[in-house]
Amino acid sequence: DAGITQSPRYKITETGRQVTLMCHQTWSHSYMFWYRQDLGHGLRLIYYSAAADITDKGEVPDGYVVSRSKTENFPLTLESATRSQTSVYFCASSEVGTVGEQYFGPGTRLTVT
């Protein structure tokens, strides 16, 4: 199906574990983004990518790693999960970056115990 998908949709993990959240889009959009959504903070940008093999930090990158070897995939890895990383994570893609609309995935609810 065309669109942007995220997996898993729900994840519970323990402090210190490595976790990878997956994002896949079928539009061949150049830009992809990772946000986290927390109560009282709205959405905050973690990392973004303007093209395959090009990534850059957003507002809250500490504790996260990204890669983009293929245009359609943009995985987000928490190298050593902490309780403060409990959040809802959204992936988005865009054909034109911030000068146009972004298309959001359904989100991954991550709980770190």
Added chain:
Amino acid sequence: SQQGEEDPQALSIQEGENATMNCSYKTSINNLQWYRQNSGRGLVHLILIRSNEREKHSGRLRVTLDTSKKSSSLLITASRAADTASYFCATVQTGANNLFFGTGTRLTVIP
């Protein structure tokens, strides 16, 4: 932080009434975007207004932008129960590649 702030935080209206939400921001912008989020879902883009535009319409949506006051408003006319959602403004700072989201307005439309 360049984060926008929406006002009010929550709004409850009767079906058929108009709903107005406001967004204020701190820095000069390239554009401002409004998104809707239904409970438990991802965000959906509603409308984008550029810094040199003052007003845009899309269906029942009307967005205004006042760069001198660093504020924007989203008007939803003739609201429906299906409009119940959270609404977020997001700004793109001049020269930046980031979208900065506000904390949102929670709109409830009562049938």
